[in-house]
Amino acid sequence: MKKIAILGFGVVGRGAYETIQARKNAGISVKKVLDVRVPTGYEDVVTTDYQSILSDPEIEIVAEAIGGLHPAYEFLTAAMKAKKSVVTANKHLVCTFFRELHTLAKENGVEFRYTPAVGGGIPWLYNLRRTVRLDEVTSLSGIMNGTTNYILDGMTHKGADFSSALSEAQRLGYAEADPTADIDGLDVRRKCAISASVAFGAVLTEDDVPTFGIRNILKIDTDRFTAMGYVCKLLAKAEKIGDKITAYVEPTLIPKASETAAIGSNFNMISLTAKRVGRLSFIGQGAGKDPTGMALAEDCLDIAEKSAVTETVLGNVEISHELTEHPYYVRTTEALDERVISHRLDGAYITIPLTVSKIHHIMKEIQSNDSAAFVAGITEE
């Protein structure tokens, strides 16, 4: 029976704790939980003293569910240096210190796993790592944020406008009081960078992922997409072409009969395409106490069971956002350069196929005068 410590007794930490407590014979047990205060009834297990965890030789795995960069970073690097394996649900931390944390784990001969950091309860990163052992992933794409999927689904299928769909998501606990990270695509951008890094054996930071969010989407947009036979989803995409990689996040119009269009409510769907296995997709709950806590506990158990999966390779690759192109929908009160217009709609445009670099260049100019402008890619997948 391997002993673990959980850092943070919030939603995800409690989910992991309860998962492990419910299966006494699974091979792992929680020896300590770190939190800033000790809840009544948990005096035996919860401590406020991280040093007591670090110096406990029985604790072999530290599972972090605090969130934020600090002190999570200091706690996890100290754990690795104390020869403890580390598991985390913290996408911000993983994305920011990807190379450093992998390198430190290797130097100390310990494991570093972070399946719940992307896709919550979906074993996406675990299966991605399992796939790259024997196959070559050429692209990935997906709905990696449940909040924005819930909002877009409400606007498309329930006649809601953006603000009422957002309020409903907040009421249900899917969206934060400050929804910026979700609706501006910053959460997805980190998840995309992490996924692309694992898929392609590279290190992408969030700055490597040009991102458009859904803050400016209006009911007139979603109604128009429905009339055109499309559904709008906020998609993360990454692709390897030759020895170069592109990765980006954008609202995307996809045909309404496609699998991705059918993903409703706050569900996530993430797909990989690899040379041998073809397209593999994973659908599930991308957030929440039990799914994410469960995924954190599963990573701990994998380490306890010595499930190898594979070491993440940290190569250097060239990132380029001029590898692929597709048309865009642009709603703006500004005039668009005639040379990029394919069709004119009422108050909006469909462009000719453009690279990610090009559309970001165009939108930067447009949004300096029209901050309410909305842009979405269009694909036939």
Next chain:
Amino acid sequence: MKKIAILGFGVVGRGAYETIQARKNAGISVKKVLDVRVPTGYEDVVTTDYQSILSDPEIEIVAEAIGGLHPAYEFLTAAMKAKKSVVTANKHLVCTFFRELHTLAKENGVEFRYTPAVGGGIPWLYNLRRTVRLDEVTSLSGIMNGTTNYILDGMTHKGADFSSALSEAQRLGYAEADPTADIDGLDVRRKCAISASVAFGAVLTEDDVPTFGIRNILKIDTDRFTAMGYVCKLLAKAEKIGDKITAYVEPTLIPKASETAAIGSNFNMISLTAKRVGRLSFIGQGAGKDPTGMALAEDCLDIAEKSAVTETVLGNVEISHELTEHPYYVRTTEALDERVISHRLDGAYITIPLTVSKIHHIMKEIQSNDSAAFVAGITEE
């Protein structure tokens, strides 16, 4: 570097061989391939003598891709007794000798894995086993046969009738010359029994899974389903209620906006629902040389890497087909018992909710007079 032997150099065996050959540093290598003849250019690796594999102490894992019950059964049991771990893509074998093969593996301290036996290239069974370690699976369902999905998709979306859709599937290599196992649901029945056995820690045989196939489906049926807002899919389902299990295979009408309805062509989609993680779905290629060969190679590598996942529990559970009920569509020239009719259609009926036992009892009687009768369950999921 762990050495493996592949039994059978047909489609799947070649897929596994090429997968492993392409990744020389992945941790496994193919020392021998068994086949009835040695293809030119493969004299170094292909042998016709199984004894030379059995007696080779360097070979730690035997991967079977022969198909059929015999001699696959004799080969694999001999391998286990020689203390070699065993991997197979053979659903017929796994389903027929589920308890015996698991028991023999345990007795000999070796591994027995069969991820490619259900879902081909989809890591469904692997993830199912990973999930049951810490969570309680309450149900599973899915499209587990690409041939029938291709046929139903063609009838629904391309205006094909049954025989032209079947011919097209045969032309593309998705369907066998004798399509009985696919269209009568026998292939899915085995996959359902294996999946339910792993999910619920039980041993279900194919006889435990009441099955309706799609042999009798007509264009008038699929046209009517389209008009009703439904799509027909051949679904495997299993559910645990209290301490009892039900498992069955039937053509099923599902709302056309559902995720399952969006699965086109020859793709498979398999889902589990568990108490903590909720609903998790996996979509991919359920057959074919590269996806299935890849899955066979992945199982070998998991064993080589000592990835534990978990031992399959072989408990005893009560199987009952009276645990759940839902309405059925029944097209027949026979008269249906008035008491089970909810709506009358032209030449067909919608029944009141019926148990699986009840509808099989009814259809047995009807099909003794009307061998062309067609039945499909109706669900709102």
